[in-house]
Amino acid sequence: MAIDPTYMKGKAAIVGVTDRVSPTGVLGVPERQLEMEMIGEALEDAGLTIADVDGICAAGFMMPSMELAEHLGITPRWTNSTMTGGSSFEVHVQQAAAAIALGQAEVVVSVYAQTPRARGKGLGDMSAMMGMMDQSNPMPMVEWEMPAGNVMPGGAYALAASRHMAKYGTTSEQLAQIAVSTREWACKNPRARYQEPITIDDVLASPMISTPLRRLDCCLVTDGAGAFVMTSAERAKDLKKKPIYVLGTGTAHDHAMMISQMPDLATTPGVISGREAFKQADLTPNDVDLLMSYDSFTITVALSIEDLGFCPKGEVGAFVEDGKLGPGGSFPVNTSGGGLSYTHPGMYGMFLIVEAVRQLRGECDDRQLDNPKVAIAHGCGGVLSCTSTAILGTEDAL
């Protein structure tokens, strides 16, 4: 018998969130310490303790959830080490919600900490990866893309932007408006890395990295950390904060780290992950009050808006150019200030979830939306490779 596609809707809820960022971009705390502190804060936010946790998620190299659980000294009965880059934490939402719905776990924690600034390395540093490489069996990207001299990861997004511009007439000014609107939100967030307004001209005057993307089309490189706690809808009712329910989720990927293998550089697998999430939630894009979209680059947001169905394919340039993504606009996006202006330690997806939950709870002070009921956290990992869409909502959205 086929399972009702909406079976998952509202079965699990996020009940605790936290994050740690710095206005300087530097935290100066070791990653493992940050993880411990984030787990403690998220559990405190939920009114739970580590003794309640029976499921654990982490993303990273090797066996991250095992290393983490060992450090915590716990014996989870459910584990998840899914690593899809920046979308890992949306995948954790999807898989934790399924586990909770099936009774395989009751209280699941997912955590993330990364301190690229402490290491003094940018995201483009691949020396560790190269050092581990077997020269007679290199990763495909090393053999078939790296010699061309593409900027990583920015050049991959630049190629996608060039394709979208050529195919649909999207302009640099329109992409720049995404950075401007996002910065307007950051100006309302006292914890954001950058809180000075910028203009389209500022974006266009910033140094060219790889055409058509300039410095201000690119995300930050900061330290940062965060965590969420999820439990069953039943248990969520007795906890400290208003439960934020998981309404629908979807994940898809159509290549890994080689942008030359992406079937269509102007269309992401968000078409699929979004479709699946909306189907499970029994909702449409019209029902969404807030889009928290991965914004590694301005083009990432543009493609996500189209692929999730908020405007027709190819029309995102005209859709964003009136500033509707910013404060007071009709389609709020990335109210924290995003990876472009708030924080971006490398796998930014955790911060999408944290902000979506805070907005739905009404905890966002100056940047708080008017009584939002449905928010999307849409992660994007690799180089536009793996999207994962989590639709979250308040009790009113059930």
Next chain:
Amino acid sequence: MSRMTMGQSKHAEPFWEATKEKKLMYQYCTATDKPVFYPRQISPYSLKDTLEWRESSGKGEVYAVTVVHKPSMPMYMPKVPYAVAIVELDEGYRMMTEIVNADVEKVKVGDRVKVTWEELSGGKNYPVFEPDA
């Protein structure tokens, strides 16, 4: 100008050996009549060893292009600005490459290009592309 070449896989030896004679090779799945690139041991379409090597015309068009101003790898710094592109070959597969012998800022999606070669070590060559006037 040297390139970052960090290894060549054993199963792609026919590709790299052919570059000594400035021939651009690609794989073709005879079971499903589809081109395959990058090189594989087993066809991703049939999941069997149904791949044969074929010589490409070396002609195609620019599918996507970016002009690099701030490279990730310091050894590419002397080249800036240079054009990195994904080229769609006439045989129906795509590869990442550099567009050379061109006014880089004027290279655009849809431009016709043809393969040309840049010397690597050991007599091998690296396929780059230039405008096909």
